Amino acid sequence: MMRFALFCLVAGIVTCVDAQAGDIVGTVKLTSPVKERAVGKKKIRPSKDWGADYDKDAEVPKGVNESEYTVVEVLGDKLPATPRKVDLVQKNKTFSPHVLVVPRGSTVRFVNQDDFEHNVYSVSEPGAFDIGRYRGKFREDQFTQANALEIFCGLHPRMNGYIVVAPNNFFAQADGKGKYKISGLPAGTYQVRFWHPRTESKTVTVKVPATGSVTQDVNL
Numbered sequence: 515m516m517r518f519a520l521f522c523l524v525a526g527i528v529t530c531v532d533a534q535a536g537d538i539v540g541t542v543k544l545t546s547p548v549k550e551r552a553v554g555k556k557k558i559r560p561s562k563d564w565g566a567d568y569d570k571d572a573e574v575p576k577g578v579n580e581s582e583y584t585v586v587e588v589l590g591d592k593l594p595a596t597p598r599k600v601d602l603v604q605k606n607k608t609f610s611p612h613v614l615v616v617p618r619g620s621t622v623r624f625v626n627q628d629d630f631e632h633n634v635y636s637v638s639e640p641g642a643f644d645i646g647r648y649r650g651k652f653r654e655d656q657f658t659q660a661n662a663l664e665i666f667c668g669l670h671p672r673m674n675g676y677i678v679v680a681p682n683n684f685f686a687q688a689d690g691k692g693k694y695k696i697s698g699l700p701a702g703t704y705q706v707r708f709w710h711p712r713t714e715s716k717t718v719t720v721k722v723p724a725t726g727s728v729t730q731d732v733n734l
């Protein structure tokens with residue numbers, strides 16, 4: 515144990531990987547039809563120097579495999595949550611990424627890369643917020659409560675995205691084929707939630723081994 519602690523110190527890593535830790539891997543399949551994208555209800559007046567049309571443009575990225583919007587979270591706020599600072603970009607009237615996942619306590623920096631105004635707000639509770647309209651710079655906000663926040667732009671109601679505030683560091687986003695991996699989880703039994711913005715989420719019990727991995731496939 516002493517040697518393990520020393521190794522961590524030398525390597526300079528903040529969180530040492532527990533020797534008794536396993537991974538959760540699997541595939542998420544979307545078997546139910548996903549809902550239409552949400553449209554925001556709040557309308558924020560643009561400033562006078564830019565005549566907003568409340569956009570008739572489409573903001574739905576084409577050719578996206580919906581499975582990559584799935585978030586897999588290990589529930590429980592006793593596991594460590596290491597705050598991060600990450601960017602959420604508004605460009606071409608689209609939130610990028612569409613689904614952003616951060617550990618609880620993280621700061622999200624909203625970056626407007628268009629040459630006109632945007633806004634970001636959410637009415638999801640807990641954690642509703644509104645950063646007001648802005649342009650040519652960034653705003654930031656800290657997210658301290660675990661929740662999946664549906665976000666919109668008050669100037670472009672069809673701009674829709676999500677900030678998922680995970681309760682701890684143990685989460686993953688599925689790839690385009692629905693595959694995911696959560697690494698280095700202390701051995702034990704956990705509730706694991708499979709969330710997607712446009713279908714019902716599902717929570718399952720997963721037993722994580724002391725070494726190696728457990729496979730948990732889910733149909734949403």
Ligand SMILES: [Cu+2]
Nearest residue numbers: 632633667670
């Ligand atoms: Cu906007």
